[in-house]
Amino acid sequence: IALDSRSFPLNVPSVPRGEYEPMAIVVHQDVSALKEAEALKDEFIGIAAHELRNPLAVLQGYVQLLQSQLRHTGVTLTPLQEESFQGIEQGTHRLTALTDDLLDVTRLQGGRLELRQEITDIIPLVKRLVKRFQLTSQQHQLHVTAQAEFLLVSIDTQRIEQVLSNLLNNAIKYSPQGGLIEIRIEENQAKNRVVVCVQDSGIGIPAQQQARIFGRFVRADNAQAHGIDGTGLGLYLSRELIERQGGHIWFQSIEGQGSTFFVSLPLVDIPQDQGMDTP
Numbered sequence: 001i002a003l004d005s006r007s008f009p010l011n012v013p014s015v016p017r018g019e020y021e022p023m024a025i026v027v028h029q030d031v032s033a034l035k036e037a038e039a040l041k042d043e044f045i046g047i048a049a050h051e052l053r054n055p056l057a058v059l060q061g062y063v064q065l066l067q068s069q070l071r072h073t074g075v076t077l078t079p080l081q082e083e084s085f086q087g088i089e090q091g092t093h094r095l096t097a098l099t100d101d102l103l104d105v106t107r108l109q110g111g112r113l114e115l116r117q118e119i120t121d122i123i124p125l126v127k128r129l130v131k132r133f134q135l136t137s138q139q140h141q142l143h144v145t146a147q148a149e150f151l152l153v154s155i156d157t158q159r160i161e162q163v164l165s166n167l168l169n170n171a172i173k174y175s176p177q178g179g180l181i182e183i184r185i186e187e188n189q190a191k192n193r194v195v196v197c198v199q200d201s202g203i204g205i206p207a208q209q210q211a212r213i214f215g216r217f218v219r220a221d222n223a224q225a226h227g228i229d230g231t232g233l234g235l236y237l238s239r240e241l242i243e244r245q246g247g248h249i250w251f252q253s254i255e256g257q258g259s260t261f262f263v264s265l266p267l268v269d270i271p272q273d274q275g276m277d278t279p
C-alpha cells in the first residue's frame with residue numbers, strides 16, 4: 001500500500017490544555033490505486049511507442065525508396081502529387097519524433113535512460129546545430145554569439161543536441177515568420193558554468209501557466225489557441241536530460257513578447273599545463 005501523508009499543524013489557542021493536546025492533524029491517504037494507474041499508463045505508452053516504431057521505420061524507408069526511384073526515372077510530379085508526398089514525409093517524420101519522445105519518457109520513468117558523457121567543446125556543437133536549423137527554417141533569422149573561444153563540458157552530446165534542438169524548434173515554432181532568434185553562449189566564471197540562452201520574440205508563455213510548463217504533456221493555452229502542434233513532452237524531457245548531467249534549465253517569458261530559455265552546464269576544469277592553447 002502506498003501512502004501519501006500530509007500533516008496540518010494546529011494552532012488553536014482555545015483548545016483546553018489536557019492530557020492529549022492536539023498539535024497537528026495527520027492525514028494518511030491510500031494512493032496505491034493511483035500509483036498503479038500511473039504505472040499502467042506508463043507501461044501502455046511504452047508498448048504503444050515500441051510497436052509504432054517498426055511500421056514507421058518501414059514507411060520512412062518506402063518514402064525514401066520512392067523518392068530516389070522518381071529522381072532516377074526523371075518523372076515530374078504534379079503539384080498535388082508533390083504536396084501529397086511532402087505530407088506523407090512530414091507526417092512520418094513527426095510520428096517518429098513523437099514515438100522517440102514517448103520511448104524516452106518510459107526509459108526515464110523506468111530508470112533505463114543511459115547517458116554517455118564525454119568531454120566536448122560546447123561552442124562548435126551549438127554553432128553546428130544553429131547552422132542546421134538555419135538551413136531548414138529560412139523564415140526565421142538565427143543569430144549565434146559566443147563569449148569565449150572554447151568551453152569544455154562533460155556531456156552526452158546527442159542528448160544535449162536533443163535538448164537544444166527542442167529549444168530552437170520551439171523558438172521557431174512559437175514565433176512569427178521573420179522573427180529573430182538569438183542564441184548566446186556565455187561563461188559564468190563565478191560558478192564555473194556555461195549558459196546557453198535561446199531567445200525569441202514569439203507568443204510567450206502566460207504567467208499563470210509558467211510554473212507547470214516543464215510537466216509531462218503540459219502545453220500552454222495560447223500555444224493551442226494559435227493552432228501550433230505539439231505534445232508537451234519536449235520541455236519535460238529536456239529538464240530530465242539536463243538535470244541528470246548536472247545542469248539546470250529555466251526560462252523567462254512574457255506573453256505576447258517572447259521567451260528566453262537558459263541551459264547551464266558545469267564546465268570541466270583543465271589543469272593549467274594542459275591548456276588547449278599551449279603550443
Ligand code: ADP
Nearest residue numbers: 170171174204219220223230231232233234235
Ligand atoms: P510542445 O512544443 O511539443 O508542445 P514542449 O514540452 O517543448 O512541447 O513545450 C511545452 C509548452 O511550453 C508548449 O506547448 C508551449 O505552450 C510552451 N512553450 C515552450 N517553448 C515556448 C516558446 N519558445 N514560446 C512560447 N511557448 C513555448
